[in-house]
Amino acid sequence: MSEMWINMGPQHPMTHGLWNLRVKIDGERILDVDPEMGYLHRGIEKISEDRHYNEVVTLMDRSCYVAGLNWEHLYILASEQALHISPPERAEYIRMMCAEFQRIGSHIMWYAAFVQDIGLMTPFLYGMRDRDLVLDLFQSFTGARMTYEYMRVGGVRNDLPPPFLAQARKVLDWLVPRFKEYDELCIGSDIFHKRCDNLGVLSASECVRHGVTGPMLRSAGLKRDLRKDRPYSMYRDVDFDVALADGADVTGRYLVRMEEMRQSIRILRQVLDWLEHHPGPVMADQLPRWLGAPYAPVGKEGYVLKRNYAKGVGFSSIEEPHGEAQAYVVNEGSERPYRVKFRSPVFANISAARQYLVGYRVADIPPIMGSVDPCIGEVDR
Amino acid sequence: MQPDDLARTLSPKLGDLLLGVEPFEGMAGRVRFRREGALDLFRVVRDDLSFTHLSMVGGVDWVDHREVFYVAWSDSLRQYLLLSTDVPAEDPRVESASSVWPSANWHERETWELVGVSFDHHPDLRHLLTPDGYAFHPLLRSFKLHEPEELEVKSRHV
Amino acid sequence: MTTPAARTATPAPSESPAGDLALGKELPMADQPAVPFVEIETLRVKEFIPAAKEALSSLVAEQGQARVIRPVFNWAGRNSLFPLHWGLACCAIEFAAGFGARWDAERFGVVPRSSPRQADLMIVNGTVTWKVAHKLITLYEQMAEPKWVIAMGNCATGGGPFRTAYSVVPGVDKLVPVDVYIAGCPPRPEAMLDGILKLEQLIRERKE
Numbered sequence: 001m002s003e004m005w006i007n008m009g010p011q012h013p014m015t016h017g018l019w020n021l022r023v024k025i026d027g028e029r030i031l032d033v034d035p036e037m038g039y040l041h042r043g044i045e046k047i048s049e050d051r052h053y054n055e056v057v058t059l060m061d062r063s064c065y066v067a068g069l070n071w072e073h074l075y076i077l078a079s080e081q082a083l084h085i086s087p088p089e090r091a092e093y094i095r096m097m098c099a100e101f102q103r104i105g106s107h108i109m110w111y112a113a114f115v116q117d118i119g120l121m122t123p124f125l126y127g128m129r130d131r132d133l134v135l136d137l138f139q140s141f142t143g144a145r146m147t148y149e150y151m152r153v154g155g156v157r158n159d160l161p162p163p164f165l166a167q168a169r170k171v172l173d174w175l176v177p178r179f180k181e182y183d184e185l186c187i188g189s190d191i192f193h194k195r196c197d198n199l200g201v202l203s204a205s206e207c208v209r210h211g212v213t214g215p216m217l218r219s220a221g222l223k224r225d226l227r228k229d230r231p232y233s234m235y236r237d238v239d240f241d242v243a244l245a246d247g248a249d250v251t252g253r254y255l256v257r258m259e260e261m262r263q264s265i266r267i268l269r270q271v272l273d274w275l276e277h278h279p280g281p282v283m284a285d286q287l288p289r290w291l292g293a294p295y296a297p298v299g300k301e302g303y304v305l306k307r308n309y310a311k312g313v314g315f316s317s318i319e320e321p322h323g324e325a326q327a328y329v330v331n332e333g334s335e336r337p338y339r340v341k342f343r344s345p346v347f348a349n350i351s352a353a354r355q356y357l358v359g360y361r362v363a364d365i366p367p368i369m370g371s372v373d374p375c376i377g378e379v380d381r
Numbered sequence: 382m383q384p385d386d387l388a389r390t391l392s393p394k395l396g397d398l399l400l401g402v403e404p405f406e407g408m409a410g411r412v413r414f415r416r417e418g419a420l421d422l423f424r425v426v427r428d429d430l431s432f433t434h435l436s437m438v439g440g441v442d443w444v445d446h447r448e449v450f451y452v453a454w455s456d457s458l459r460q461y462l463l464l465s466t467d468v469p470a471e472d473p474r475v476e477s478a479s480s481v482w483p484s485a486n487w488h489e490r491e492t493w494e495l496v497g498v499s500f501d502h503h504p505d506l507r508h509l510l511t512p513d514g515y516a517f518h519p520l521l522r523s524f525k526l527h528e529p530e531e532l533e534v535k536s537r538h539v
Numbered sequence: 540m541t542t543p544a545a546r547t548a549t550p551a552p553s554e555s556p557a558g559d560l561a562l563g564k565e566l567p568m569a570d571q572p573a574v575p576f577v578e579i580e581t582l583r584v585k586e587f588i589p590a591a592k593e594a595l596s597s598l599v600a601e602q603g604q605a606r607v608i609r610p611v612f613n614w615a616g617r618n619s620l621f622p623l624h625w626g627l628a629c630c631a632i633e634f635a636a637g638f639g640a641r642w643d644a645e646r647f648g649v650v651p652r653s654s655p656r657q658a659d660l661m662i663v664n665g666t667v668t669w670k671v672a673h674k675l676i677t678l679y680e681q682m683a684e685p686k687w688v689i690a691m692g693n694c695a696t697g698g699g700p701f702r703t704a705y706s707v708v709p710g711v712d713k714l715v716p717v718d719v720y721i722a723g724c725p726p727r728p729e730a731m732l733d734g735i736l737k738l739e740q741l742i743r744e745r746k747e
């Protein structure tokens with residue numbers, strides 16, 4: 001048999017974005033793979049050096065567009081450490097609420113895209129229907145469906161509108177039976193198991209060697225969740241379990257994500273209760289002038305004002321829907337970050353593609369890559 | 382684990398290749414080392430200190446020199462560790478970590494093309510994000526972005 | 540079209556139907572009469588028939604048969620725009636949401652196709668980088684005529700928030716001709732549908 005390299009991408013139904021999976025095949029068997037990235041490299045890290053701390057938030061939404069609020073959270077935590085600012089407690093709870101709702105939104109989006117990869121059309125419509133409800137919630141307090149620009153260094157832009165909590169509870173009540181519906185469509189179906197069981201297996205030790213994190217790692221049975229292991233924001237105060245599965249295969253990743261959504265609902269109920277009983281400010285006072293305004297810095301003066309502000313380096317690490325994301329922000333005392341560096345979980349997960357693709361068939365690539373949940377915006381940045 | 386504990390384990394093994402261990406908020410500490418000792422340090426950190434998971438590799442351009450930093454995570458300690466080394470701007474090279482942590486592979490490719498730090502004995506040092514043959518290192522401070530006005534003028538001639 | 544040499548080399552028309560379609564011969568299409576009205580009337584859309592009849596007969600009288608079928612083409616084309624199924628960046632998520640349950644873009648006859656050969660509309664839903672620029676042009680060239688391009692979002696229109704970046708094309712109209720621009724970052728699905736309807740309007744007025 002002759003071996004050859006084929007390109008799957010950049011425009012291919014499997015890719016969910018712009019990237020190219022070069023596959024070396026012998027007949028139907030995969031011998032080697034070589035992912036080719038960079039088709040969406042937008043230079044976010046470079047542009048950030050030219051922007052004010054709060055303006056970088058705009059880029060964060062666009063860097064991972066299905067989990068924008070998680071990435072805002074990530075960046076804000078790192079810059080607050082770099083700038084030595086601490087936000088009020090209510091802001092931290094609101095951020096946590098945003099992060100968990102966004103996790104649900106992102107996982108539902110993954111579900112809708114993934115089931116299409118394995119040839120099911122109905123769940124896509126179900127998924128998009130429910131995701132729109134979550135986005136409506138975001139819209140009610142940020143004004144946008146996907147690109148929010150909501151968090152600020154030192155807090156969040158505005159408080160929640162009064163009817164929000166009741167509406168949010170309604171959405172949660174609606175979602176719980178929906179997850180059962182999703183499961184019936186997938187896990188309850190033999191076809192799903194035939195297509196997804198024992199596919200794309202990556203053991204826990206290989207995951208650690210190759211830097212794979214998130215649902216892929218937890219589906220291999222390793223219990224690592226930064227919300228538990230290294231609690232940021234207020235995750236120390238809420239009660240939830242880490243979603244785990246065994247098998248380390250596509251089905252396992254599906255199960256982990258479904259369980260994570262249920263756990264997110266559990267967290268959200270506690271957070272909503274807390275928010276109901278603890279009104280308060282959502283922005284820190286005593287901010288430097290160029291950071292103080294909740295919106296963009298006010299007037300020309302805000303831009304030219306150079307404070308001799310304490311230097312610092314900030315590092316944050318959060319459990320993003322796709323895995324562990326990290327930010328490293330260097331503050332050199334100006335109103336713009338000196339250097340911003342992000343670690344994208346999908347970047348590492350795709351870099352290990354050779355470990356979980358070689359040996360399977362070409363027709364298995366869409367379900368396996370779908371189960372990785374590639375979000376190319378954050379890989380290429 | 383505290384910075385003192387780190388120093389106690391590292392300094393006998395590394396000698397003067399270790400420049401110091403500083404506290405770092407939210408991490409076990411920040412280890413500064415000479416680039417000649419990179420591989421030794423990585424092995425000690427992975428095997429003796431149990432930091433088995435390398436999360437990220439990145440670089441910062443400080444104009445007169447460049448800094449390469451590594452973030453590692455330990456599953457048993459549940460802590461991060463920051464390693465950093467300085468390389469001169471005239472000869473920006475450091476030993477690749479991918480023989481110790483395979484996950485360093487892509488992070489180093491990215492650092493090489495964006496910050497211009499080359500990694501010795503890297504298995505596959507190719508362009509990752511920028512197109513093949515891209516001659517610039519965009520994250521250097523000397524690389525300036527266009528102002529929108531300039532861009533306007535230029536784009537008319539494209 | 541056949542070359543003169545081919546015409547002289549095989550002068551006698553063959554009797555068999557397969558022979559009619561053999562390579563190197565005049566295709567039989569040119570000699571066929573124009574589409575008879577009877578066939579158009581079998582179409583399902585009842586309101587269309589009188590309008591089409593009128594348009595066709597007046598056009599036949601005015602301009603001859605060569606341009607008679609243009610309204611039919613326009614009608615068919617604008618009601619079944621098949622966009623290329625690809626996602627460039629953030630706007631692609633709103634593009635997908637437009638095909639979800641709430642907006643249901645398929646009611647306008649818009650069905651994404653994965654192969655550029657089957658698509659006649661390219662919705663550029665995201666940031667175009669220089670690295671992907673030549674692939675975008677290749678995809679555009681592979682699409683069959685007639686074809687249209689919608690620049691969806693600020694990035695495709697003019698670079699958007701990444702306008703100053705070193706790797707971003709400041710507007711996809713530097714690469715391919717664009718028919719409709721949709722503003723927004725990202726445009727809501729309603730805006731995307733509005734853009735598609737605007738394009739339908741353009742096709743309705745299309746003369747060539």
Ligand code: SF4
Pocket residue numbers: 062147628629630631664665666691692693694695699700723724725726
């Ligand atoms: S216009 Fe905005 S939402 Fe659309 S691709 Fe560009 S940055 Fe993303």
